[in-house]
Amino acid sequence: MEQLDRIATTTEPEAGAAAHVAVWDPFVRVFHWSLVAAVLVAALTGFLAGAPWIDLHVWAGTATAVLISARLIWGFLGGTYARFSAFLPRPGAVIAHVRTLFDGHGERHLGHNPLGALMILSLIATGLGLALTGVAAYGGILKSGPLAFAFSYATARGFLEIHELLAWSLLGLVAAHVAGALLESMRSRENLVRAMLTGRKQARPGDCRPPARRAWPLAAALSIVVLVAGAGFTLSALAKREIPGVPTAALDPVYVSECAACHVAYHPGLLPRDSWVALIDGLADHFGEDASLDDATTGHLRGYVMANAAQAWDTKPANRFTRVDPAAPFTITATPSWKRIHRDIPDTLFASKAVVARSNCNACHRDAASGHFYPGNIAIPKETQP
Amino acid sequence: MKPTTIGAATGIAFILALAGIASAAGGRDTIIASYAAAAGEPLSAERGKALFMGTHSSGKPDTPSCITCHTDNLKGPGKTRAGKEIEPMAVSANPQRYTDPAFVEKWFGRNCNSVLGRECTPLEKGDLLTWLSSL
Numbered sequence: 001m002e003q004l005d006r007i008a009t010t011t012e013p014e015a016g017a018a019a020h021v022a023v024w025d026p027f028v029r030v031f032h033w034s035l036v037a038a039v040l041v042a043a044l045t046g047f048l049a050g051a052p053w054i055d056l057h058v059w060a061g062t063a064t065a066v067l068i069s070a071r072l073i074w075g076f077l078g079g080t081y082a083r084f085s086a087f088l089p090r091p092g093a094v095i096a097h098v099r100t101l102f103d104g105h106g107e108r109h110l111g112h113n114p115l116g117a118l119m120i121l122s123l124i125a126t127g128l129g130l131a132l133t134g135v136a137a138y139g140g141i142l143k144s145g146p147l148a149f150a151f152s153y154a155t156a157r158g159f160l161e162i163h164e165l166l167a168w169s170l171l172g173l174v175a176a177h178v179a180g181a182l183l184e185s186m187r188s189r190e191n192l193v194r195a196m197l198t199g200r201k202q203a204r205p206g207d208c209r210p211p212a213r214r215a216w217p218l219a220a221a222l223s224i225v226v227l228v229a230g231a232g233f234t235l236s237a238l239a240k241r242e243i244p245g246v247p248t249a250a251l252d253p254v255y256v257s258e259c260a261a262c263h264v265a266y267h268p269g270l271l272p273r274d275s276w277v278a279l280i281d282g283l284a285d286h287f288g289e290d291a292s293l294d295d296a297t298t299g300h301l302r303g304y305v306m307a308n309a310a311q312a313w314d315t316k317p318a319n320r321f322t323r324v325d326p327a328a329p330f331t332i333t334a335t336p337s338w339k340r341i342h343r344d345i346p347d348t349l350f351a352s353k354a355v356v357a358r359s360n361c362n363a364c365h366r367d368a369a370s371g372h373f374y375p376g377n378i379a380i381p382k383e384t385q386p
Numbered sequence: 387m388k389p390t391t392i393g394a395a396t397g398i399a400f401i402l403a404l405a406g407i408a409s410a411a412g413g414r415d416t417i418i419a420s421y422a423a424a425a426g427e428p429l430s431a432e433r434g435k436a437l438f439m440g441t442h443s444s445g446k447p448d449t450p451s452c453i454t455c456h457t458d459n460l461k462g463p464g465k466t467r468a469g470k471e472i473e474p475m476a477v478s479a480n481p482q483r484y485t486d487p488a489f490v491e492k493w494f495g496r497n498c499n500s501v502l503g504r505e506c507t508p509l510e511k512g513d514l515l516t517w518l519s520s521l
Contacts, residue, residue: 260470261470262466262467262468262470263466263468263469263470264468264470284499285446287448287467287468288446288447288448288449288467288500289446289448289449289467289496289500290446290495290496290497290499290500291496292495292496292499293492294492355469356465356468356469357467357468357469359468359469360468360469363469
């Protein structure tokens with residue numbers, strides 16, 4: 001880390017008009033506002049929009065990771081004010097800076113001041129942490145993306161909790177970052193938000209300036225392309241790996257022809273074995289109808305569902321619907337998880353012509369037959385006519 | 387698993403007997419004829435219509451009538467309580483109807499129990515198919 005040099009401005013300010021210097025280069029500015037957009041989309045889809053927006057959320061997270069990776073490279077190959085070496089603060093420098101703020105004669109940094117630098121590092125670290133825990137949770141819980149092969153549902157639940165914690169932290173950091181920029185704008189009587197748009201700041205006597213460094217834009221661009229292409233190649237190779245605990249076979253034809261005569265052919269992974277035993281044993285009074293079958297067919301179906309029940313899989317529904325309502329052990333729509341997940345869906349939609357019944361998964365889940373129930377495959381019908 | 391093994395065995399024997407007689411071409415007529423033979427009296431489309439359209443209190447409460455699911459427009463599709471479409475019952479709208487004796491027996495077995503709370507007699511089955519085939 002290099003020491004900040006206190007250099008008197010070389011540009012003599014002319015009377016009445018302050019000289020301006022270019023501080024934030026185009027890369028830093030485009031990076032900053034692109035990151036704002038990506039984080040905004042990720043936050044809106046993550047906190048507010050709900051599960052069907054998962055694909056946009058993942059793309060926003062991917063964009064965040066790409067942007068931060070590029071910024072990391074620019075931190076080593078960029079010009080004077082973009083370099084980490086120009087603003088990585090020692091703890092002592094941060095404390096000293098805070099002291100001068102309270103003394104009322106706070107120094108002015110043309111680049112990031114030590115507190116601002118601390119914020120940049122926190123934002124970068126939190127953003128990267130969100131991307132990493134996000135891709136891990138996405139893999140283990142939704143069995144999608146490059147890490148789907150790597151993590152179990154149970155492990156990934158832990159990643160999701162960290163992801164949520166980091167998301168709230170980022171929200172707090174962003175608020176503090178905006179407050180810091182506004183306060184410092186007032187303190188230094190210069191619009192720092194505009195400076196991040198124009199890249200220019202006033203040059204004043206006594207400014208703290210880092211030592212001048214030349215930028216290596218070609219080397220940086222090349223490094224970014226190599227990094228992103230390499231990461232993309234690696235991740236897409238990982239995404240092609242076999243995913244344990246995910247059903248891939250088509251549903252048994254006998255199961256489909258018998259069960260789907262009356263209703264959706266629910267994937268056997270949606271209920272645990274005990275539930276299937278109760279269901280098969282009770283076919284003569286099946287949800288208020290006689291659905292009995294000859295012994296040979298019943299035996300075939302029993303073997304199929306027992307081999308493919310929830311215990312055989314690690315998908316989200318297989319994990320969630322294992323806890324059934326004891327009073328209705330094979331009613332998927334009576335499980336606590338099902339009710340919680342669907343609590344915002346109005347009764348009128350379930351009763352609509354397009355859906356008919358709660359039990360009609362296919363009406364909204366385009367991949368219901370596969371047993372995956374990926375949230376991005378939800379398409380809630382518009383029609384609400386009863 | 388109460389529906390007795392004797393009942394199932396009789397059913398299977400009956401199905402096999404039906405299947406043996408039924409030729410691919412005249413499958414439906416053969417099925418109806420075998421019900422008529424078992425009933426021992428002439429079949430009636432009128433009686434079949436009354437049974438199909440009627441409301442019954444002896445079966446399961448969710449299915450008081452055949453038209454609960456099949457609707458009263460038999461040339462159009464019906465709908466199960468779970469939202470699945472049922473192919474039309476009228477032979478004019480669905481020529482494949484009542485040509486597979488095992489299929490016919492399976493659904494009579496289930497649906498008579500659901501709607502009436504008992505098995506249908508050969509006479510009732512024959513009446514129903516006679517009426518549905520005439521539509």
